[in-house]
Amino acid sequence: MVQRAAILGAIVLGGVAVTGLMAQGLPGITPIEQVSEDVYRIPGAGGNTVVFVRQNDVVLVDTKVPGNGEGIMEQVRSITDKPVTMVINTHSHPDHVGSNAFFRENDNVQVVAQANSAARMSVASGPFPANPVDTTFTTFRAIGDGADRIELYWFGAGHTDGDAFVYFPDDHVLAAGDIYAWHMSPLIDPASGGSMLALPTTATAAYYNIPGAQRIIAGHGGVHSRAEFLSWITFNRGLVQIAEQTVQTGGTEDDAMDRLYAVPSFAVFMGSQPLPGLEYGGTPRSRARINLRVAMAELRGEEAPLIMNLPPDQQ
């Protein structure tokens, strides 16, 4: 398990051979699941791939780690014969853009990403090649009309500084990317502009500016209700407030953890067991500890670290 955590860390950092990654058995693709009338998700092999079936074509959100283009298409073909014409990426990490090249080989497939992510994707990173973006947006872009309409939003930094929210208004479904993954403390990638201090504001803006979003597909993990999304935002805001109190009073990380444990409504985000499918990624409470550490570093003006996992005694 520790080895897997190290491997996933290396994915994000772009520091490991892809073949090594696949050989280590990251959980693979599992069958496509219907989320709403026209929205589906394909779990596994990296982040969720969201499938939006339009009148004449198919739009994908995120393409998992490299080498999964055919596997994604196999799942898409089980529900429709319409052609894939567009890939939207929620952010630049290799477990979300890894199989873009498979789809770009077809000239008709257009890749869309937020401008900050597009800039990062335009250069190779470690073993991962550049993933060129054809169309970028800064804060908002609408694509298509009526039942085909897609709305792309950016509200600020969180997981990275290029986190796109992809909304399908006719289906009331929002693909949130990794700012909201596993319904627990999200990974913050400061090297890609991520910020724990900014995250609650960014997520709150998404909640109120996309009022129709009733079902939220996490970047990894499952599909959540609007009420669950709001409770998660409240937890993240509370975590930042507790980090502030702790820094102001000269407290320690353990003091801050005690303050988090003292809030009954936060218990669901402080579990001590790994989540099914995320055994490599630590426990909810270890991830809360990581984000306290990141927030406190940001508050002290220190360079915030990228922490993928903690040692066993801090799980």
Ligand SMILES: [Zn+2]
């Ligand atoms: Zn990510």
